[in-house]
Amino acid sequence: MYERLRSQGVDVTDLTESNPTRVGLHYPPGLLDALAAPEGMRYEPSPRGLPQARKAVASWLSHAPHERCSHVATKLAESTARRGTCESRQIDPDRVALTASTSEGYACVFKLLCDPGDHVLVPQPSYPLLEHLARFEGVEPVPYPLSYHGTWRIDLPALAEAAGSRARAIVVVSPNNPTGSFLAPEDHDAVTAICRERSLRLIVDEVFNGYPIDPLPGSARSVLSASAEVLTFVLGGLSKAVGLPQLKLAWTAVDGPDDEVEPALDALDLVLDAYLSVSTPVQLAAERLLLAGTAVADQIRVRIAANHRKLARLVAEHPAAGLLRTEGGWYAVVQVPATKSEEALALELLEQDHVLVHPGYFFDFSREAFLVTSLLPEPERFAAAIKRVLARAAGTP
Numbered sequence: 001m002y003e004r005l006r007s008q009g010v011d012v013t014d015l016t017e018s019n020p021t022r023v024g025l026h027y028p029p030g031l032l033d034a035l036a037a038p039e040g041m042r043y044e045p046s047p048r049g050l051p052q053a054r055k056a057v058a059s060w061l062s063h064a065p066h067e068r069c070s071h072v073a074t075k076l077a078e079s080t081a082r083r084g085t086c087e088s089r090q091i092d093p094d095r096v097a098l099t100a101s102t103s104e105g106y107a108c109v110f111k112l113l114c115d116p117g118d119h120v121l122v123p124q125p126s127y128p129l130l131e132h133l134a135r136f137e138g139v140e141p142v143p144y145p146l147s148y149h150g151t152w153r154i155d156l157p158a159l160a161e162a163a164g165s166r167a168r169a170i171v172v173v174s175p176n177n178p179t180g181s182f183l184a185p186e187d188h189d190a191v192t193a194i195c196r197e198r199s200l201r202l203i204v205d206e207v208f209n210g211y212p213i214d215p216l217p218g219s220a221r222s223v224l225s226a227s228a229e230v231l232t233f234v235l236g237g238l239s240k241a242v243g244l245p246q247l248k249l250a251w252t253a254v255d256g257p258d259d260e261v262e263p264a265l266d267a268l269d270l271v272l273d274a275y276l277s278v279s280t281p282v283q284l285a286a287e288r289l290l291l292a293g294t295a296v297a298d299q300i301r302v303r304i305a306a307n308h309r310k311l312a313r314l315v316a317e318h319p320a321a322g323l324l325r326t327e328g329g330w331y332a333v334v335q336v337p338a339t340k341s342e343e344a345l346a347l348e349l350l351e352q353d354h355v356l357v358h359p360g361y362f363f364d365f366s367r368e369a370f371l372v373t374s375l376l377p378e379p380e381r382f383a384a385a386i387k388r389v390l391a392r393a394a395g396t397p
């Protein structure tokens with residue numbers, strides 16, 4: 001229906017928009033100039049990635065998000081720094097492997113850790129593509145619940161129960177899409193203990209890690225800020241880190257006990273060598289892109305903070321609706337009266353109010369009724385669309 005409306009010239013506001021190149025951000029001129037470096041004419045493939053690119057990524061990962069801000073550091077970043085939520089630790093470039101995307105990073109790690117039919121434990125609700133990424137590798141995604149009690153936390157007993165004999169890894173998304181929940185330090189300890197007891201590996205997707213909104217004390221830090229007790233794979237990429245999804249560069253940082261990390265990296269090299277999917281120009285440009293891209297990440301931080309504040313104010317005007325706590329990331333979850341199904345509400349919103357918004361079931365919420373909105377859209381259109389969403393949900397459009 002979305003395509004039909006658009007082909008009829010209807011101006012639909014897309015509250016599912018997650019593409020930063022489509023939301024009116026200012027990309028510094030010359031940002032892509034580094035892709036034209038003459039060295040890019042040579043092809044000298046390296047499975048794990050070119051050393052200078054891995055060094056650039058390791059250095060970027062070694063800095064807390066607030067230290068990565070450009071000279072126009074935002075108030076939010078300053079306040080995050082004051083709260084001391086981030087710590088720095090030197091990351092070894094030899095423990096960083098490059099892929100074209102985070103999705104490819106998942107695929108490589110699943111190949112590395114699992115045989116066909118093995119299980120990986122995945123959070124629920126979470127990023128819908130996770131299930132497909134696992135299945136494409138012949139791996140069974142077994143959900144474990146996150147539960148909301150004013151903040152989202154991992155249901156630890158349910159996680160332990162889900163870890164059967166075929167389980168090989170636990171996936172954590174921090175902050176999670178769409179719940180916006182960071183991995184709480186206590187949950188990290190508990191998940192590590194489960195991994196240790198059951199010989200499981202930990203995969204932590206930190207693509208949105210640089211975007212805190214309202215984090216719990218101590219939660220908005222990378223798991224890389226302290227050395228890992230179990231073999232851990234931390235995923236991220238330019239796509240979210242600096243709003244450049246079209247450049248196709250992502251990374252997997254491997255951490256944990258030395259006697260497990262080294263064999264894992266060797267095995268990962270074998271997988272990566274079969275594809276060699278990352279282009280030379282983007283690797284040569286990685287350092288400049290990460291540096292110059294901070295100007296884009298800063299704008300995204302300002303945008304999501306402003307839209308989140310506006311959303312909170314608008315939701316507060318509708319007693320029957322509620323905004324779930326968003327610790328970080330690019331999305332927010334609004335609870336709406338369950339007077340009709342999420343599907344029916346989303347369709348009405350599209351057809352009658354010309355607003356496209358994701359129903360909660362899309363992310364496997366355990367019950368209705370929730371709507372998930374991106375915080376990236378341009379602020380005026382965002383506010384106008386949210387007003388229509390809240391009015392329709394309240395039955396007073």
Ligand SMILES: Cc1ncc(COP(=O)(O)O)c(C=O)c1O
Binds near residue numbers: 177205207250
């Ligand atoms: C939680 C999460 N992980 C990974 C990705 C994919 O990132 P990439 O574009 O680097 O493949 C997304 C994309 O939206 C995401 O939401």
